[in-house]
Amino acid sequence: MKRICISLIVLLSLSTFAGKRETIWPKGKMPDFQETQIAAMTDEAGQEGFKPQDHRTAYLEWFDAPAKEVSNGACMILISGGSYMCCCDVGLIHTWNEELTKLGFQCVNFVYRTPRPEGLPIYQSAWEDGQRAVRMVRSEARKRGFDPEKIGAISMSAGSHLALMLATSSQTRSYEPIDKLDTVPCHINWAIVNAPAYGTTDGETGTPAIRDGYGVDVQLSKAFQFDSKTCPMSLHHGGLDPYTPCTSTQVYRQLRRMNIPAELHLYPDVGHGAFGFERGVEFMRQMGFMGKVESDVELMSRFTSDEAVAEKIHQEIWPEGKMPDAQEHQCHPYLEWYLPKNVKTKAIQIIYSGGGYYGNNPDGFEVVPARRYLNELGMTVVEVKYRTPRPTPESGLAKHTSAWEDIQRAVRVVRSQAAERGLDPERIGIMGSSAGGHLTLMGVTSSKHQSYLPIDDIDKLPCNVQWGIGIYPAYSLTDGIDIENVGGGNADDAILVPEFSFDLATSPMLFIHGDSDGWASMNSVKAWEKMRSMGIQSELHTLATRKHCFQYAAAPGTGSYTWLDRIWEFLSTKGFNK
DSSP: OOOOTTTTGGGGGGOSOSSEEEESSOTTOOTTOOTTOBOOBHHHHTSTTOOGGGOOSOEEEEOOOOOTTTOOSEEEEEEOOSTTTOBOOHHHHHHHHHHHHHTTEEEEEEEOOBSOOTTSOTTHHHHHHHHHHHHHHHHTHHHHTSOTTOEEEEEETHHHHHHHHHHHOTTSOSSOOOSGGGGSOOOOSEEEEESOOSOBTTTTTTSSOTTTTOSTTOOBOTTOOOOTTOOOEEEEEETTOSSOTHHHHHHHHHHHHTTOOEEEEEETTOOSSOOOHHHHHHHHHHHTTTSSOOOOEEHHHHOOOOTTEEEEEEEESSOTTOOTTOOTTSOOOEEEEEEESSOOOSOEEEEEOOSTTTOOOTTSTTTHHHHHHHHHTTOEEEEEEOOOSOOOGGGTOOTTHHHHHHHHHHHHHHHHHHGGGTOOTTOEEEEEETHHHHHHHHHHHOTTSOOSOOOSGGGGSOOOOSEEEEESOOSOBTTOSSSSOGGGGOSTTOOBOTTOOOOTTOOOEEEEEETTOSSOTHHHHHHHHHHHHTTOOOEEEEETTOOTTTTSEEOTTSTTTSHHHHHHHHHHHHTTTO
C-alpha cells in the first residue's frame, strides 16, 4: 500500500520509547536475514544519524508495569502497521500503551523487520519475528507478573495482517527452531484487529484490494490457517477502507464457523484507520480477559423515568373500516408520539418490538428504554404496535405482510404530521428488534414496493425512511426464514431473503447483534455487506458471547450494556440528529 511511513513524524519530539528493549534473535540466528531490512519505529529511523546496521534485529520494548492496584494479570502486545514497509504507528503505540496500562495490562511494543523481504511473501520475516516475539513474551510472564495464557495483541493495518497470522496460524512453523525458547508455544489468546490489510486474494500481494474484496474470484487469503489455537478476536474496520472491510467480515465468518467468540465493528464513511478502541475494551471485559465480569443489570431497571416527555399522543394508524387485510384474530394497531420537553433535533425515531410476528409489545424492554434514552437527548420518538399474530394460513399472506402494511402506513402518518409539530418530515428512521428487525429491513429496503392500495391523501406521501436500526434482526437469511438459522447463516447458500428488494430508496442502517444469537449475527453481517456493495455506508456491531435479547440484562462496561450509545453515535455520524 505504500502507506506513508512518516504519517506520524510529527511525533519525532517524543523520540524513542522509554521502555526496556530486548532483541528477540540471538546473534547470527535470525532467519531470512536481509541487508535491506531494519527493525525500528519511524520516529527513530527518521532521526539524523540513524545507523541501519545497528537496527537489524526485531525487538520487544517493555513498558512500565501497571500499578498493582489495577493490574489484571494480562499482557498486550502492541503491533504497528506501515504496509510491511516500516513501523509507522508511533502515535497509536503511545496511546495504546497509555490507555491499556491504566486498565491494568502489561504492555510491550513489538517492532518487526521491514521493509518487505525480497523473494518471500511480504509478511514472512515479520511473521517469523512475531512467532519468536510471542514465545519470548510468554517465557517472561512469571517474571513480569502476568498469566502466560492471558496474552493479547492490538494492531493496525499490516500489523493487523500480522496479528491475524499470529491469531490463526500459530501451529504452522514460520521458521526452524534455533534454541530452547522455540519449544514455548507461540499462540496468542485474543486479538483486537484494526483495519487488517492484504487479507483478501485481490490484495494479498501488498496492494489495496483491487476489486474491493468482492467477486466470485475473490476469497479470504489462505495465509490464515485457522488452526486449533485460533483465538477470539475483535475486528474493527472502516466502510470506505480500500484495504477492504471484507477481510474483517470474512475472518469473522470463519470464526463463527469454528464457534470461536468474536466481535465485528464496522464504521460508516471512514477509510483506513483504527476506530472503536472502547469497543475493544468492552470485548476484553465481556470475555473476562480483564478479570471477573460484573453481574448483569436489567435494562428496564436503568431507564425508569418518563420525566423527559412533554406530551404523549395516542393515534390510530388506519381510518375506521379502511385497514387492509383485516383479520379478527389480530391485535389493533396504533402509534403513540412521545414529544420531549427539550427538543434538540427535528429528527423522529419510530420504534417497535419483536415477537416472532406472533405478538409485539411497545411497553417492553425492546422499546421503552430506547424511547426514554432518545427522549432524554431531545429526540421525538413514535412507538408503533403493529398487527400480530401472523395472518392465517388461509389468507395466503406472508408472516410479515400485515405488519409491513402497518409500518408503511405509520411512516406516512408520521411524515404527514411532522411539520406541524416542528419536526422534519425528511428525517425519519425506523427501529425494531428480532422480527421487528426483519420488519425494519423491509421498511428500509422495500419502500418502493407497495404493500397495500392507497386509501386517502396520506398514502400519496412516500414511505421511505432516512435510516434504519436493526437490533438482532431475525428471518433475514434463507437458512432461517421461519426458524433459528441453520448453520448460523455462514454457508454460501444462506442468502438474504427475497422480500428485501434493496430498491433505490434503500437507506443506511445500524445493526447490533449478539455473536451467539441463534437468529444469527450473519443476518446483520450479510445485510451490511449487501448495502456496502450498493454504495450505502452502514454501521455494524456484534457482541461476543451474547445471545438473542442481549440487552435485556447486561454487565456494566460491556457492549451489551452501552449499546444505546451506538444509536446516538450512528445518528450523529450520519448527521441525522442535527
